[in-house]
Amino acid sequence: MEIDEIDRRILRALRxxxxxxxxxxxxxxxxxxxxxxxxxxxxxxxxxxxxYTALLNQTGLGYPDTVIIEVTLDRHDDEIFDxxxxxLAELPEVMEAYLLTGDYDYLIKVAVAGTAGYxxxxxxxxxxxxxxxxxxxxxxxxxxxxxxxVEP
Numbered sequence: 525m526e527i528d529e530i531d532r533r534i535l536r537a538l539r540x541x542x543x544x545x546x547x548x549x550x551x552x553x554x555x556x557x558x559x560x561x562x563x564x565x566x567x568x569x570x571x572x573x574x575x576y577t578a579l580l581n582q583t584g585l586g587y588p589d590t591v592i593i594e595v596t597l598d599r600h601d602d603e604i605f606d607x608x609x610x611x612l613a614e615l616p617e618v619m620e621a622y623l624l625t626g627d628y629d630y631l632i633k634v635a636v637a638g639t640a641g642y643x644x645x646x647x648x649x650x651x652x653x654x655x656x657x658x659x660x661x662x663x664x665x666x667x668x669x670x671x672x673x674v675e676p
Contacts, residue, residue, distance in 0.1 A: 525570035527676070530555065534563055535572065535676040542576040579672070587617070587635035590664040591642055593650070594628035598657035605629075607654040615649055628660070 527535075533553040537544060544552070550560035567573045582588065597604055605623070612621050612632065620633040636642040642661070650659065 525566070525572065527567075527572065531563060531567060531572075532676045534560070534567065538564075538573065539673055539675070582619075582635050585635075587637055587641070589636050589638055589642070590619075590667070591634045591636055591645075592662045592664060593630075593632040593634060594660045595630040595632060595650075595656060596627075596658040597629045597655040599655065600629070604655040608656070611653045615645075617645055617649070 530553055534549065537549055537552050546557055546561050546564070549564070550557045553560060555563070564573070582590070597608060608630075609621075609623070612618055612630070615634075617634045617636060618632055619635055622631045623629065624631055634642075634645060636645055642663075646659075646661075650656065
């Protein structure tokens with residue numbers, strides 16, 4: 525789907541506030557409500573809008589710390605990648621996980637409650653995943669930029 529500047533304005537507005545009413549969104553992007561609604565539906569159907577979500581406060585939920593963990597697996601075959609990836613995706617503390625090229629196989633972003641919460645996550649969860657050979661962790665001191673999608 526080719527998108528024009530109006531579509532980009534719609535996407536930028538929804539990226540900032542996914543709860544905008546269609547009336548407010550139409551006003552912001554300079555359309556009447558029906559064409560705006562039609563464009564939003566077309567963007568959804570084309571997959572450019574994947575969904576809507578609430579952003580939860582990690583600290584307020586009791587997980588004030590973020591740890592970035594690099595993981596190496598003990599072997600590199602489809603079976604272990606599938607097993608490890610599925611098990612990793614089931615861990616509620618894992619906010620993001622990426623399969624990588626380079627020295628490490630995975631980069632994982634995890635929410636924890638201090639060093640005690642981190643130790644518990646490692647010992648009771650991460651170290652029990654199939655295929656784990658090595659991990660290296662770094663505590664995040666401060667988030668400098670956080671976004672959930674690219675700017676259209």
